[in-house]
Amino acid sequence: xxxxxxxxxxxxxxxxxxxxxxxxxxxxxxxxxxxxxxxxxxxxxxxxxxxxxxxxxxxxxxxxxxxxxxxxxxxxxxxxxxxxxxxxxxxxxxxxxxxxxxxxxxxxxxxxxxxxxxxxxxxxxxxxxxxxxxxxxxxxxxxxxxxxxxxxxxxxxxxxxxxxxxxxxxxxxxxxxxxxxxxxxxxxxxxxxxxxxxxxxxxxxxxxxxxxxxxxxxxxxxxxxxxxxxxxxxxxxxxxxxxxxxxxxxxxxxxxxxxxxxxxxxxxxx
Numbered sequence: 191x192x193x194x195x196x197x198x199x200x201x202x203x204x205x206x207x208x209x210x211x212x213x214x215x216x217x218x219x220x221x222x223x224x225x226x227x228x229x230x231x232x233x234x235x236x237x238x239x240x241x242x243x244x245x246x247x248x249x250x251x252x253x254x255x256x257x258x259x260x261x262x263x264x265x266x267x268x269x270x271x272x273x274x275x276x277x278x279x280x281x282x283x284x285x286x287x288x289x290x291x292x293x294x295x296x297x298x299x300x301x302x303x304x305x306x307x308x309x310x311x312x313x314x315x316x317x318x319x320x321x322x323x324x325x326x327x328x329x330x331x332x333x334x335x336x337x338x339x340x341x342x343x344x345x346x347x348x349x350x351x352x353x354x355x356x357x358x359x360x361x362x363x364x365x366x367x368x369x370x371x372x373x374x375x376x377x378x379x380x381x382x383x384x385x386x387x388x389x390x391x392x393x394x395x396x397x398x399x400x401x402x403x404x405x406x407x408x409x410x411x412x413x414x415x416x417x418x419x420x421x422x423x424x425x426x427x428x429x430x431x432x433x434x435x436x437x438x439x440x441x442x443x444x445x446x447x448x449x450x451x452x453x454x455x456x457x458x459x460x
Contacts, residue, residue: 386433397422
């Protein structure tokens, strides 16, 4: 799969296909750079085998570890097996930021497997369901959490890059995480809705307190009770309305993702 990168990958892929044969090597060139996850999903449509292995091309993932993924899958008949790194070989700053962002995503998307990485083995029948999804932002591992929970991980090695530089800068990693956080997690909406309800309750209580004190003691400055009540109820109602609106928008987002309503893991006619 050539995602229209800046190097000569397409020419190298063509040479490999000529050397090894079209039956063994199938190559696809996209019209432009659609991003790593979109390119992988495109590749799912062309796979003929029972399982798919995805890995980075910079040799940070060792092809020798594919056997570990296969063995782990066979041991438990899993739909997805992630390669879990004992130690990351990025720069120190990149290791810290990647680990932090990953923990935040795991907290905001509870169904997301804690050990998700780009080195994975996926059952082809499971991977093909990703082709049906249309989302504002593609996150392959998020799709997989919607499809199956039959997931495990196994330790693999993580090496330094053999050549070149990663296209994932810290800025891109942060943008990637924000897009995932907004698209696949309902945590932001839930936090805002809970905050809106809390503020509405507090401002309403304060407005009632001001009203009662005005009626009983009449010791407040002229105009203050009216202003406090208007602001209290007004701010509370506005925030509560925004919270409700956010809940509706979240449900519209869920509807437009074309998330599967069911996935058959196994069927028996007996």
